[in-house]
Amino acid sequence: MTTLGALIVLFHPSKEELAHAVSLRTHCSSMLAIDNSPQPDVEAAAVLGASGVPLLHNGNRNGIAGALNRGLAQLFVAGADAVVLFDQDSSPPPEFFDVMRDTCSTLGAQPFLLGPRIYDDNEKRFLPEIVIDGLLVRRLRLDPGTRAQRCSFLISSGCVVSRRAFETLGNFVESLFIDHVDTEYCFRALLHNVPLYVIPQLVLPHRIGNKRRHRLGPFMLTSENHAPTRRYYTARNAMYIALKYGMRFPVAFSPNLWTLWQALQVLLFEADKIAKLRSILMGVADGLFGQLGPLETARPGLAAWLAHRVGRE
Template identity: 35%
Template sequence: MIFVLWQPNASHLIHLDDTRAICRHVVAVDNSPEADTGLHARLRAAGIEVIHNANHGGISGAYNQGAQCLLARGCEVLFLLDQDSQLGADFFDGMMQACANVGSDTFIVGPKVFEVNLGRYLPVFSPQARMPKPERIEDHPEGLVPTLFVISSGSAISAAAYRKIGAFREDYFIEYVDIEYGLRATRNDVPVYINTAVELRQQVGQFVKRGIFSTSNHVAWRRYYASRNAVHALRSNSDRWSIHWLIELLTLHQVACVLVCEEHKLRKVVAIAVGYVDGLFGKLGTFEQRHPRVAAFCRH
């Protein structure tokens, strides 16, 4: 299990302890800027390996560091988990049973995800369709449901799949990391499934709803990555799936949500616009490296 930490509080550490109680091989990858040596010592004393990644490569870097550690131990299935996710007692048993049911050693399996803020399950997208459309997971009451991608937290990646697909893209840093990985998996003939028998509840951002618009109210710098990586991931796969038309729609939707629901509108719209242009031209890496002045403006 790769458990990613970011300036964890007491509740996050309880989630980590609960995970350790049901999974023997746990690697805590701390992406906090500064190492908490006291915390790391306590975790190691509890049998949890700790890697201080200091946010190098963002969430992708944390996943890759944890994966290399678990692969070196000979682990055959790699679970990804962030500190906010809460697991039921039967989570791992249900997920491992699903992995066994795939019938292959190359796979990605994710739980069905209930988004608390939205009050509904996240949809699935059929990998066969030229023009994928969202399908209700409730319409698939049991078994493994093929999909284009899964949310990273709670997902299981076989060691063989990770070696075949390759590492998570650290030049994406954060946002759309899991979507790009799922699309790349499908292109490399690695099947991706939703396990309908297991549920993961997640709550992303600070939810705001006004009329028909709702938003997770992320900070401006995350808006940059969401805009840029969406454009890049969808354009990069437009030869396989007719999804490039979503680019402008997603960008306009982000802008509309910011203007209607959020504060710091100018900073966020600037971040979205700059991200859109960078995505079109394939300019990846960190916001600070690409646009130090704009990034500084968007952080205040």
């Protein structure tokens, strides 16, 4: 039977999120929590320690990518055959671990990435599952009763990374820091012929951004309302992925269309327009020229300007 570990990344977790993290421990063979808060979270250490959940403080070093890499490495050294990744607000259904463990056993020793369907709680709809077919991209039609199906993209939350996949693909790119870290990993898996699977019977609720609905004439449109720093990372990393993978997979250019849509959202609906648009433009420029890493080192002037604005509010 597959030894399935669990890795949950925490960032200033609430009491409810800590209780949820503790509840995962009984369902997996091994577990590790990564505290990615800049300073050690005292309450997290107390709650998780009392429940026997190991906690490693990463201090947001190299963002979500750094947290995932350190956690995966530690769990694989401890003997896990595969590890499932969770955000602190992810709530898997009761059957999640049993189904994932059985599917991992079926797939055996091959490298693979495996994930559930993702239901966007904000939009009240499933995220589309797509597969690349040559130069074409098609959307999968998923029946909850079917077995795991090949797909081309998974988000990190709820994703299972097998030991062989981690050995084949290596670490998540820490210079991306946050946003599109999982997208890059999926493109790398496709490039190295590591299969990705979605399990239609498993559904993981997930919240993406602080979405709000707006009426524009006869249309209802959505804005995500991310902070300027997140706008920077999203725009920068989308451009980086396009340049790195676009010649092999033309769909890699599509995240840049999302960047344009984000800029339009800001112009039409969101507050703090100047800071967000400036962050998007600088992100695109840095992605073009490969200027990666945390905002504070990639764009210290922008980071200082944004921090000054926050301090004045």
